[in-house]
Amino acid sequence: MIANTLTVILVLAGLVFFAAGTAGLLRFPDVYSRLHALTKADNVGLGLVILGLMFQAGGPADILKLILIWVLVLAAGTTAAHMVAQRTWTHGEFESDR
Amino acid sequence: MSLLLVIFDLVLLAGIIGVAWRCLASTDLFRAVVLFITFGLLLALAWVRLEAPDIALAEAAIGAGITGALLLVTLERLRSIMAERHSGRPHTPPPDPSGPHALLRALHDPPPERHSFFPALIFALVVGSLLVTALWHQPQSTGLEPVVDAHMDVSGVDHPITAVLLNFRAYDTFLELAIVLIALLGAWSLGRHDLIPARPAPGPILPGTLRLLVPVAIVTGVYVLWAGSHAPGGAFQAGAILGAAGILLVLARPRQLPMAPGIPLRLGITAGVALFLLVGLYGLGAGHGFLGYADAWAYPLIILIEVAATLSIALTLVALFVAGRPAGDDA
Amino acid sequence: MNGLAELAHTLAPGLLYPTGGAILFAMGLYGLIRRHHLVLRILALNIMGSGVFMVLLGVAARGEGPPDPVAQALTLTGIVVAVSATAFALALVVHLTRLTGHAVMLPGPPDDDAPVEDISREEHHADGGPAAPHPDQDRNP
Numbered sequence: 001m002i003a004n005t006l007t008v009i010l011v012l013a014g015l016v017f018f019a020a021g022t023a024g025l026l027r028f029p030d031v032y033s034r035l036h037a038l039t040k041a042d043n044v045g046l047g048l049v050i051l052g053l054m055f056q057a058g059g060p061a062d063i064l065k066l067i068l069i070w071v072l073v074l075a076a077g078t079t080a081a082h083m084v085a086q087r088t089w090t091h092g093e094f095e096s097d098r
Numbered sequence: 099m100s101l102l103l104v105i106f107d108l109v110l111l112a113g114i115i116g117v118a119w120r121c122l123a124s125t126d127l128f129r130a131v132v133l134f135i136t137f138g139l140l141l142a143l144a145w146v147r148l149e150a151p152d153i154a155l156a157e158a159a160i161g162a163g164i165t166g167a168l169l170l171v172t173l174e175r176l177r178s179i180m181a182e183r184h185s186g187r188p189h190t191p192p193p194d195p196s197g198p199h200a201l202l203r204a205l206h207d208p209p210p211e212r213h214s215f216f217p218a219l220i221f222a223l224v225v226g227s228l229l230v231t232a233l234w235h236q237p238q239s240t241g242l243e244p245v246v247d248a249h250m251d252v253s254g255v256d257h258p259i260t261a262v263l264l265n266f267r268a269y270d271t272f273l274e275l276a277i278v279l280i281a282l283l284g285a286w287s288l289g290r291h292d293l294i295p296a297r298p299a300p301g302p303i304l305p306g307t308l309r310l311l312v313p314v315a316i317v318t319g320v321y322v323l324w325a326g327s328h329a330p331g332g333a334f335q336a337g338a339i340l341g342a343a344g345i346l347l348v349l350a351r352p353r354q355l356p357m358a359p360g361i362p363l364r365l366g367i368t369a370g371v372a373l374f375l376l377v378g379l380y381g382l383g384a385g386h387g388f389l390g391y392a393d394a395w396a397y398p399l400i401i402l403i404e405v406a407a408t409l410s411i412a413l414t415l416v417a418l419f420v421a422g423r424p425a426g427d428d429a
Numbered sequence: 430m431n432g433l434a435e436l437a438h439t440l441a442p443g444l445l446y447p448t449g450g451a452i453l454f455a456m457g458l459y460g461l462i463r464r465h466h467l468v469l470r471i472l473a474l475n476i477m478g479s480g481v482f483m484v485l486l487g488v489a490a491r492g493e494g495p496p497d498p499v500a501q502a503l504t505l506t507g508i509v510v511a512v513s514a515t516a517f518a519l520a521l522v523v524h525l526t527r528l529t530g531h532a533v534m535l536p537g538p539p540d541d542d543a544p545v546e547d548i549s550r551e552e553h554h555a556d557g558g559p560a561a562p563h564p565d566q567d568r569n570p
Binding site for chain 2: 440442444445446447448449451452453454455456457458459460462463464465466468469471472473475476479482483484486487488489490491492494495496497498499500501502503504505506508509510511512513514515516517519520521522523524526527530532533
């Protein structure tokens with residue numbers, strides 16, 4: 001029961017971060033601030049969701065898999081954000097962005 | 099609870115259809131491709147909802163990931179070809195200040211003209227409503243699930259989808275691998291004129307991440323392959339994961355592509371089909387029919403075929419991404 | 430109450446998702462007819478294919494028990510075939526652009542004033558082994 005409550009609270013908190021990140025992605029004016037909103041918020045949001053799901057995991061193997069997912073998303077998200085920012089820095093923003 | 103699920107279904111479907119519509123209506127090809135990748139990821143969610151985790155894995159890895167990479171590299175190729183032709187002299191970099199924007203315009207498709215609106219709309223509406231009518235009046239049936247369930251003990255594996263793919267309907271999978279091979283042969287027959295037109299990002303970030311990601315991808319691929327015998331997973335998902343790792347490697351250093359030697363590459367690409375064919379012929383000779391296995395041999399043979407198929411699919415996906423025959427090969 | 434039960438039956442995933450799949454198929458068809466750029470047409474074909482997959486999986490999930498594994502295996506096969514066909518089609522588009530300079534299929538009869546000598550030159554270039562590596566292509570900014 002406590003585990004379920006914790007799961008609900010953590011996942012909901014994670015979803016708040018996701019919603020905030022998405023709002024930033026849609027509303028912020030340029031590529032850099034959008035990336036900022038997206039990666040920061042999504043990393044924390046996903047971390048909270050994963051933390052919440054850990055209380056539902058069947059065993060240590062499942063917990064390890066969940067952590068692995070989080071680490072992979074962190075690494076991939078960081079790299080992708082870096083490359084998008086670099087592309088924007090050298091080539092300017094896509095015309096179609098606005 | 100059920101009401102929440104219905105709301106989830108409706109929101110998800112609305113999202114999928116909306117993204118697909120934006121993708122099809124987009125005048126900017128880059129935007130269309132990005133929306134298509136989003137579409138694939140939303141589809142993966144829908145497949146999970148429909149209790150098809152295998153398909154969700156495949157959709158996320160192949161439908162969204164690999165197809166997206168193929169589409170993006172195609173756009174980049176088209177852009178560089180257009181740039182070459184517009185600059186008049188081949189192989190000159192375009193003037194850069196106005197560069198990106200002017201070149202991106204080459205990847206625009208003007209909105210469709212008015213006169214095709216009503217015919218296309220009416221045609222699509224008629225086809226769509228016929229489909230909906232047919233689907234709503236289908237008789238209820240349990241499908242083939244009981245039949246598969248009843249024969250699971252002779253299949254050699256514990257996961258029904260792997261059993262169907264590699265035992266009960268192995269012929270389909272054999273032909274599928276052949277189609278993958280034929281697609282690559284078709285792409286190769288167009289010549290060997292393609293370098294990857296990507297400009298690698300300078301700096302240590304991408305190589306550093308790859309040093310982390312590629313080993314993890316290899317371990318994950320092997321795990322997914324092994325898990326396929328008793329849980330969602332299998333050769334196609336594993337092949338897609340390994341292929342994605344290969345594509346990342348190609349992207350990280352497009353100038354120093356390790357030139358795969360011709361013969362081993364070809365052997366690897368044909369391994370899946372060849373081994374499948376050999377096993378099938380052996381089954382024919384041993385009296386189990388084409389692609390039939392003796393019950394005791396089913397598990398090892400399935401694993402063998404899956405390993406070969408994974409290798410072939412991964413190599414073929416990378417080769418399709420690179421497109422064009424390997425250099426130094428004057429066949 | 431009866432009407433509510435009827436509605437719940439209508440909104441069951443076994444009926445809802447096939448309907449969505451049919452809509453996707455029709456939308457893809459519409460895009461296929463109206464758009465001219467070949468990459469967009471390939472996207473439209475892929476969306477039609479996804480509609481078919483959605484119909485298959487939705488129908489497979491009907492009823493009480495576990496979903497039909499044969500339909501799911503068929504869809505898995507379909508996804509791999511779709512990516513192969515897409516890759517081949519994209520290779521054809523790149524080749525067509527190389528030969529003619531555009532990747533657009535316009536309505537009407539084929540364009541007769543396509544520069545013929547241009548094609549031969551490009552083809553020569555395409556097979557001209559040592560000329561293939563473009564020294565200027567990795568323009569690192």
